[in-house]
Amino acid sequence: MEWVPSTIISETIRPNGGGETRPVRNVVVRSLGAPERALNVRIAFASSVDVDIQQPKNLFSRRLNRLSGRQRLFSLISREELFQRVGDFFERIYPMTSYAFLHEPTIREQSQNNTLDQCLALAIVAIAKILLSPKSQPLNESVSLTKKAETIILDHLERPSTVKLQALILIIHYHIQTGRFSRAYMLTGLAARAATALRLNYERPELSFIAQETRRRVLWALTAIDGDPGHAATPRLAHLGKDSTSPISLLGVCIRLSKIQKDIMRLTRQLALSEQPLVHLSGLIQEIQKDLWRVQADVELSFGYQITSSTHLIAIQNNRWFTRYLQISITWHQSHCDLYRLFLPGYPEAAPKIIIGAMDISIREHAVRQCHEHVERINQILSDLQNLPPTLLLPHSIAICAYHATRLTLFLLSSPDVNVPLEMRDAITKAHTAAAVTETYFSSSPSTKQIVLDLQRLEHAVNIEPESIYRELCGPSPPFDQGFHRHGHLAIHSLVRQANFVDDGYD
Numbered sequence: 001m002e003w004v005p006s007t008i009i010s011e012t013i014r015p016n017g018g019g020e021t022r023p024v025r026n027v028v029v030r031s032l033g034a035p036e037r038a039l040n041v042r043i044a045f046a047s048s049v050d051v052d053i054q055q056p057k058n059l060f061s062r063r064l065n066r067l068s069g070r071q072r073l074f075s076l077i078s079r080e081e082l083f084q085r086v087g088d089f090f091e092r093i094y095p096m097t098s099y100a101f102l103h104e105p106t107i108r109e110q111s112q113n114n115t116l117d118q119c120l121a122l123a124i125v126a127i128a129k130i131l132l133s134p135k136s137q138p139l140n141e142s143v144s145l146t147k148k149a150e151t152i153i154l155d156h157l158e159r160p161s162t163v164k165l166q167a168l169i170l171i172i173h174y175h176i177q178t179g180r181f182s183r184a185y186m187l188t189g190l191a192a193r194a195a196t197a198l199r200l201n202y203e204r205p206e207l208s209f210i211a212q213e214t215r216r217r218v219l220w221a222l223t224a225i226d227g228d229p230g231h232a233a234t235p236r237l238a239h240l241g242k243d244s245t246s247p248i249s250l251l252g253v254c255i256r257l258s259k260i261q262k263d264i265m266r267l268t269r270q271l272a273l274s275e276q277p278l279v280h281l282s283g284l285i286q287e288i289q290k291d292l293w294r295v296q297a298d299v300e301l302s303f304g305y306q307i308t309s310s311t312h313l314i315a316i317q318n319n320r321w322f323t324r325y326l327q328i329s330i331t332w333h334q335s336h337c338d339l340y341r342l343f344l345p346g347y348p349e350a351a352p353k354i355i356i357g358a359m360d361i362s363i364r365e366h367a368v369r370q371c372h373e374h375v376e377r378i379n380q381i382l383s384d385l386q387n388l389p390p391t392l393l394l395p396h397s398i399a400i401c402a403y404h405a406t407r408l409t410l411f412l413l414s415s416p417d418v419n420v421p422l423e424m425r426d427a428i429t430k431a432h433t434a435a436a437v438t439e440t441y442f443s444s445s446p447s448t449k450q451i452v453l454d455l456q457r458l459e460h461a462v463n464i465e466p467e468s469i470y471r472e473l474c475g476p477s478p479p480f481d482q483g484f485h486r487h488g489h490l491a492i493h494s495l496v497r498q499a500n501f502v503d504d505g506y507d
Contacts (some may be wrong), residue, residue, distance in 0.1 A: 076145060077125055079114065085128040086111040093131055095323045096395045097254045098173065098224055101166060101217035103210055117163045122149035123170035130177050131393060146174050150187075160194035162218060168194065169221050176225075179446030181499040188225055188495070195222055220255060226495040248302050250324040253295060257331045260291050264338045271342065271351040277358035288339055292332060299328060307332050310380050317388060327395055330381050334401045336374040337408055343367035345417040347408075348473065372412055372420045378405040379430045382437050394441045399448040402434040406455055407473055410462060414469040428462050435459045447498065 077085075090104050107124075110116035126145040133142075150171050153164050168191045175184035195201070200219040204212055267284060278284075296307050306312045307329050316322055342351045343364050350356065356364065382402055385394075412420045413427045435455040442448040462469055 076122065076148065082116070082121055082125060083111050085125040086116075088132055089124050089128045091320075092393055093128065095321055096393060097251055097324060097327060098221060098395060099127075099170075100251050101169065101214070101221040103214055106210070117167070119149045119152045119167040120163055120170075122146070122152075123167040123174070127170045127174050127177075130174055142174075146171055157190075160197050162198060162200075162214060165191060165194045165198065165200075165218055165222075169218070169225070172225060176447050176495070177445065181447070181495055182501060185226070185495050185499045185501075188222070191222055195219055217251075224258065248298055250303070250321055250328065253299055253328050254324060254331070256291075256295055257328065257335060260288060260295070260335055261331065261338065263288060263291075264335060268338070268342060268349060268351075271355055274352060274355060277355050281355070281359075282363065285339065285342075292335055295332060308377065310377070310384055313381065314384050314387075323392075323394060326381070327397055330378055330398060330401045333374040333377045333381075334404060337371055337378070337404065340367040340370040340374075341408060344371065344411065344415070346415055347411055368412075368418045368420060371408060372422070375405050375408045375412070378402075379409065379433065382430075383433050385437050386433065386440075390440050392441070396442070396445070396448055399438050399442045399445075399451050402438050403451045403455060406431050406434040406458055410458060410469045411473050414473070424462075428459075431455070431459045431462050450498070 086107060089099075090102075090108070093099050094102070094104065102124075107116065107120075111121070122145045126142045126149065129142040129145075149167055153168055153171070156164065168187065172184045172187050172191065175181070175187065195218070198215075200215045204215065207215075267288075271278070271281075299305055299307055305316075305325060305328075313325060313329055316325055319325070338349075341347050341349055343356055343359060344350050344367065345353065345356055345364075378401055382405065385398075409422070409427055409430050412418055413422050413424065435452075435458075438448065438452045438455055443452055458469075458473075
């Protein structure tokens with residue numbers, strides 16, 4: 001179940017001079033699959049969005065602007081198309097966690113009664129077109145819709161709102177999907193400013209659950225665009241996604257795993273700069289491992305889903321939330337690989353030799369076993385994906401995991417420092433499977449183009465010249481401190497790396 005049970009929200013306004021809030025009207029908001037019951041909730045809007053009841057002319061002017069906005073909207077897209085695209089968005093795109101920041105019942109109702117914000121409507125239609133239309137179909141209309149929505153936001157730059165920020169995040173995703181990475185990156189900074197201005201990183205307990213949840217989800221969606229928590233503060237994950245029947249949600253689990261991955265990457269960069277062994281390193285590894293075990297236990301208890309079972313995953317392939325279950329499974333296994341590859345001598349993302357050498361041999365052997373076990377699980381998931389419809393929308397994290405799984409599998413095969421039961425024929429098959437999956441589901445996506453090309457290159461190398469695999473993965477040893485080089489290295493899927501900014505100010 002998403003969001004909250006059916007709720008009657010009594011909207012209120014507060015005079016500028018203060019005093020008690022005064023109810024305006026009741027709005028019924030229902031959530032998917034919610035029981036038919038209601039809960040009275042009073043909302044007192046913050047002063048930044050208070051309605052000035054002393055100035056009816058301003059109120060009339062705003063209503064007139066909304067009316068003219070709707071007229072302009074339907075000159076660009078028909079009501080029928082808007083309703084259709086909103087339905088497509090929630091059925092096929094919304095299950096991907098990057099897009100789970102719109103409240104479905106509210107948006108559907110607003111699209112039906114013609115009250116949906118013009119900017120948000122244009123952004124929803126544009127992103128639905130780019131993600132769901134046949135790849136051979138011209139998308140000139142989507143470009144014009146995106147440009148119009150972006151113009152509206154920039155024209156009202158000094159008056160940010162949560163709705164406009166939601167539209168801006170969709171526009172950023174649109175630019176990423178069309179390969180305009182530099183524009184997407186710069187707009188992300190603008191969105192972060194808007195989030196700060198709206199103080200989304202602060203709790204607002206006086207708002208309704210839906211309003212609070214929307215603020216948290218918008219903030220998390222913004223931080224997740226480039227996997228960089230530096231754009232905005234992380235929302236309070238303990239509250240995100242709760243409802244009346246379950247202490248956690250699938251989206252909440254995805255965010256917990258994302259946070260664990262960030263912790264691992266933070267540790268990786270810290271170790272890359274270390275010039276001496278860390279006394280408490282084993283304890284840090286154990287704490288992260290316990291976090292992963294807790295996620296596994298919570299998922300099994302709340303959803304009856306076993307993360308480690310590929311048969312459980314395939315059995316729910318027709319479930320609306322299949323992509324979230326898939327993301328949970330593959331990210332959970334990838335997190336183990338990210339954690340324990342730190343102790344694989346020679347691996348590009350491994351800790352410096354001085355740290356690995358100080359670790360007990362049993363820890364290093366355990367790390368090798370963990371990497372092999374979990375990368376095999378990922379390879380099995382990728383193999384199962386080949387049996388699913390090629391039109392299925394998958395999050396880009398799947399391509400990233402396929403890329404890292406292939407690199408790790410080939411490293412375990414070719415490294416002279418590790419010993420795992422892996423045959424060359426099996427490794428070739430797994431590399432081919434990963435390349436085939438990324439080609440099927442991500443070949444038309446500019447943001448995963450380099451991943452697809454690298455996987456094809458590795459697949460070609462393992463077929464033509466197997467002895468070159470170790471050199472392809474690790475490269476020659478640099479004459480300088482490799483740790484400092486890796487600390488500033490950008491991931492293959494990094495938005496700023498793909499933007500490829502060039503400072504030509506010194507020409």
